[in-house]
Amino acid sequence: MTGRAVVTGGSGKLGRAVIDELRACGWRVVNIDRVRHPDPNVPTVIADLTDLGQVYEAINAVDSRFRKVDALIHLAAIPGPGLRTNSSTFLDNLTTTFNLFTAAARSGVNKVVWASSETLLGIPFDVPPPYLPVDEKCPSRPESSYSLAKHLEETMAAEFARWNPALSITGLRLSNVLDESDYRTFDEFQSDSAKRRWNLWSYIDSRDGARAVRLALEASLPGFETFIIANSDTVMHRGTLDLVREQFPEVPINRELGENQSLLCIDKARGSLGFEPEFGWRAVKIPADQVNMVELS
Structure with a gap:
């Protein structure tokens, strides 16, 4: 399956990787964001996605840029809690997602993939999870205004799918998205496991996250589905079982754990999407003089 896809937030970290992945696989891509894409060859439409009128225009046609959209990939958002006030984060993210779901549904776009969040699993786990590894069967447990909005986005998605049986709408509960340059900072928390306890020491390489988006887009999954998307290992040198016993x-523990196995279970994505992480920090050789030069984002 290929065609024309609109990617919101395509100028961001994951968005850039998604656009690269889709273009490499034959998709024609339009980026909708508040800032230009760094590659001038990627067509970008500047839009305020909290404005339903602008969203309708962006989904349907923008002069000579495009006329027909086959799929929507929605990544645009305030990317986490604590970056803006609680009410601003909640209203901006929830309104944007409602507008895009509405415009897609009324414009006949029946393939939607959007960035839900690992935060729905209970991050920052001040209250421990019910079991480990956590999976999609864990009840959603939003602990911030950001994750509350994501929880309501998933509720909306289920209702949009109920209203339109032809709609395929997939929420990817993406872990902390990292680029290869981010791996330079990993030494700084190896001596203190509590520093990354907040998301069970998990992450997703942006290239693997992008491939998960494409696989979800190309899968024939009618209705509403969610998938946890994480790398298969943790960010720590220490073994996973040791980390669990300490923190x-x-x-x-509901299964035998591999030496550095992720505590965000990706079995559902493996089985339904054919997703298998290919990139990770353990294979990257970072020069000694570049360690700790880049902050995690």
Whole structure:
């Protein structure tokens, strides 16, 4: 399956990787964002996605740029809690997602993939999870205004799918998205496992996240689905079982754990999408003089 896809937030970290992935696989891509894409060859439409009128225009046609959209990939958002006020984060993200779901549904775009969030699993896990590894069967447990908006986005998606049986709408609960340059900072928290306890020491390489988006886009999955998307390993040198025994000693472990196995279970994405992470920090050789030069984002 190929065609024309609109990518919102395509100028961001994950968005750039998604656009590269889709273009490499034959998709024609239009980026909709508040800032230009760094590659001038990527057509970009500047739009305020909290404005439903602008969203309708962006989904349907923008002069000579495009006339027909086959798929929507929605990545635009305030990317996490604590970056803006709670009300601003909540209203901006929820309104943007509602506008895009509405415009897509009323414009006949029946293939939608959007960035939900790992935060729905209970991040920052001040209250321990019910079991480990966590999976999609864990009840959503938003602990911030950001994750509350994501929870309501998933609720909206389920209702949009109920209203339109032809709609395929997929939420990807993406872990902390990192580029290869971010791996330079990993030494700074190896001596203190509590520094990355907040998301169970998980991450997703932006290239693997982009491939998950494409696989979800190309899969024939009617209705509403969610998938956890994470790398298969943790960000730590220490073994996963040691980390759990230290930080979550009372939490039941529901399966045998590999040496550095992720505690965000990706079995559903493996089985339904054919997703398997290919990139990761352990294979990257960082020069000693570049360690700790880049902050995590």
